[in-house]
Amino acid sequence: MNFLRSPLNLGMIASYYNISHTTIERFSSSVTSKTKLKGLLEILASASEFEQLPIRPGEEESIKRLINHLPFSFENPKYTDPHVKANALLQAHLSRRMVVGNLAVDQREVLLSATRLLQAMVDVVSSNGWLSLALLTMEVSQMVTQGLWHRNSMLLQLPHLTEELVKKIV
Template identity: 45%
Template sequence: LFEAGAIQVIVATEQLSWGMTMLAHLCIIMDTKRFDGRENRYVDYPIHDVLQMMGRASRPGVDQSGMCVLLTQNSKKEYYKKFIYEPLPVESHLDQRMADHMNAEIVMKTIENKQDAVDWLTWTFYYRRLSQNPNYYGLQGVTHQHLSDHLSEVVENTVEGLERFGCCSIEDDVELAPANLGLIAAYYYIRHTTIETFSRCVNEGTKRRGLVDVLCAASEFDAVPVRSGEEATLRGLAQSLGMKVEKDKLNDPHTKAQLLLNAHFNRTPITTDLSSDQRFILEHAVRL
């Protein structure tokens, strides 16, 4: 209707800005914060989300220019002006998923020992940024020795974690070989923390309800959004499903995943917002 011109205004959530193809002459971003259920507080939108929302303004072939109005707190105005008009440095987040990436390289035999792991890191954007912004990555200096020590520490901590989670084995304190859990995690693109949880909690006596509980404990569901004021809706959903949920658990994304997955199995009607979250959960659940 909006594209056909039948309606002139469309209201969309921040998440929908990534999936929608519609453009407009004017885009208004009503706020730069959202409620994070995991932290139980309002947090700023990531910069890439703000950029994505701003990108909805202007219609190529229709408008010569587009307009975006960004509404934010007065204390944030200078920050967003700087961000919009001046380039910001791009940093690596490889360290946040280092174990999963390194596990995949071990499975592919790209990394067969600890020195291979260090060499592999030197080819990454993460390595390039270490010397450019050492404070961001917790380095004390940018000399060759500082970088070498940091990479060695990262490799040691990562492979020890993978071994502890059953994803790889360390032979003679040097050689690395993939283990069964690591092979499964790499093949299905599952996080190493998730595969360890599955291995520890699932056994031959686990019933369907138990399997759903374990599935919803997966780290992949950490990103399920929990919105402000959603507790009442989730509490009502739990009651209609006959599930008992502790009050302080209603802000937990894993609890929300559990409720929406059971709602899918029981064909329980849910709101439009929850339907969007349910689709996200089902996409991950099929792979897991």
């Protein structure tokens, strides 16, 4: 009798990208064919890999101020939740909002994990055959790499160009 089984798709994705089984399960159960950009960011920030993101004493106020200036609102945010912090740091990166001190260190960690997590999310979405959502997820991956929202001018990727200069050029 052969007890060896072939690995399941989600397990192979989790193993390939070195992410936790709880994260891959969350991606699989949370993403639907109707998920939009805000939902993708929330699902990404809910990854188990961000549970160890530290919330330092007094940092809640900085996170609260940061959240108040981001494009996507939070429903009853808990400022001591590392997943809320990860989402806020991701949105701040895409909005090119400067964070300093420990928040900048944490943002770098979030961005390093986000790239790998988004690649896994693309595989999960693709496995379900959702082409438009797979393309959106790839776009989010590009946005994280470029540090821009999809609606921003691509010229902002060039060094020393600001939104004011881009408006004058275009």
